[in-house]
Amino acid sequence: MNTPQTNSPDSVLRDLDSLLPDLEAFYKDVHSHPELSMQETRTAGLAADRLRAAGFEVTAGIGKTGVVGLLRNGDGPTVMLRADMDALPVEEATGLPYASKVTVADSEGNTVPVSHMCGHDMHVTWLVGAAKLLADSRTAWRGTLMAVFQPGEETAQGARAMIADDLFKRFPKPDVVLGQHVMVGPSGTVAGSAGPITSAADSLQIRLFGRGAHGSMPQASIDPVVMAASTVLRLQTIVSREVAATEAAVVTVGVLQAGTKENVIPDEAIIKLNVRTFDAGVRKRVLAAIERIVNAEAEASGAPRPPEITPLDSYPLNVNDKTASDRVAGALRAHFSADRVMHTGPAPASEDFGCFGTEWHAPSVFWFVGGTDPAVYAKAKEEGRINELPVNHSPKFAPVIHPTLRTGVEALVVATGAWLKG
DSSP: OOOOOOOOOHHHHTTHHHHHHHHHHHHHHHHHSOOOTTOOHHHHHHHHHHHHHHTOEEEEEETTTEEEEEEEESSSOEEEEEEEOOOBSOOOOSOOTTOOOOEEEOTTSOEEEOBOOSSHHHHHHHHHHHHHHHHTTGGGOOEEEEEEEEOOTTTTOHHHHHHHTTHHHHSOOOSEEEEEEEEEEETTOEEEOSEEEEEEEEEEEEEEEOBOEETTOGGGOBOHHHHHHHHHHHHHHIIIIISOTTSOEEEEEEEEEEOSSTTEEOSEEEEEEEEEESSHHHHHHHHHHHHHHHHHHHHHTTOSSOOEEEEEEEEOOEEEOHHHHHHHHHHHHHHSOGGGEEEOOOEEEEOSTHHHHHHHTOOEEEEEEEEEOHHHHHHHHHTTOGGGSOOTTSTTOOOOHHHHHHHHHHHHHHHHHTTSOO
16 A cells, blocks of 8 residues: 655644543443443433534434534545444453443343443544544644444444434535444554455344154154254355355354253244355355255255245445545555554455445545554464454453554544645
C-alpha cells in the first residue's frame, strides 16, 4: 500500500496523553455495563452526552438506539466515523476487576449473561476519544465530522435499522466512511488492505421433522436425532468437496438440539449454522448445497414432511474501496512506524459496517487494531500457539488497555486527517 503522505495530525493529538486516564475510566465503565443488541440505551446515552459536551449536534434514537453527532467546521469533505455498541450473551471469564456480572432478558425472554467479548466497548471509547480531540482542534481542519454510534452489529440489525430510519435523508452524505475493529494481534499495530476485508455471513435455522417413539422401540420412529447427525456430517463435505482450494468458505454448525430425555425419541431436531464466504458465486453455491443436503437427508430418513429452512441473519461482504484504502494506509504509515502498519488479507469475521458505504454509494475503509499484549503475542507466535490466544467472542477475550486505547484513537484521528485537512 504505497500512497502519498498526509499532513501531520500532531496538532490534533497533542492532548491525547492528558485525555487517556478519562478514556480508560470510560472504557472500564462501558465494559462493566454491557448491553445486548438493540438494547444499548445506557451506552448510547453516554456516547450522546460526550458528543454534546464536545460541541456536536446530536441526534439520538436512530434505528432505536443509534446516535449520530455532527460537527460542522467550515467548507470541506464530510467524514463518517462509526463505532458499534452492542455486547454478547456470553458469560465473561477474564477475571478482570472490571469484568461484567450483568444478566438480562434477551429478545426471547431468556435470562442470559452479557459481556463485551467482541471489543465494541473499545470501539465506543476510541470514537469518543477521537471526537473529543477533533472537536478541541477545529483550527487544524475543515469540513464536517459525522460520529455514528451504531446498535445491533452482532445481530446484523443495527446498520440496516439506522438506514431504515432515514439516516440518508437526515444527514449529509459522507465523502468516506471509516471504521475499525480490535482483534487478536500485537497491541500498538494496525492492519488492513484494499478489497474484501470481512466476509459475507449467513445464519440459518434448520428444523427437521421425524416421528417420536419410546427409546426401546426405534422401529416405530423416524429418528430426527439420527437425521440431524447425518445432516451435520454431510454438511462438512461442502467446503471439503464442493469448494475449490483457490476459493474460501466456512460452514459451522453452532447449535444441534433434539429431545429432552434419554429414552424418548423426539419428534423434531433443530440445527443452526453459519456460513462465511468472500465471493457472491461461492455464497450462492454453498447455500444451495446446504438446501440440497438438508432435503436429501430428510428424504433418505423418510421424514413425514420437508425440513423448514429459516434465515436468521445476513451480513454483506465488506469491501474496502481501493483509492480510499490506500489513502488511509498512507496516512497511517506517515504517522506510525512502518512495522506498526501491516497488510492483512480478508478476515472470516463479518460486519454490517459495509452497509453504510454500499447503500450510501460512498467509499468505505475498515481496518483492524491489535489488542493482544505484544510480549504474549510474540511468545505465542514463537511457540506456534497463536490459535490458542483468546479471540473475539471468547469468554476470555480481553484487549490490553494500553497501548490499544491510544493506538485506536490515533488511527481514527490520523485516518480522518487524510480528508479533513486544514
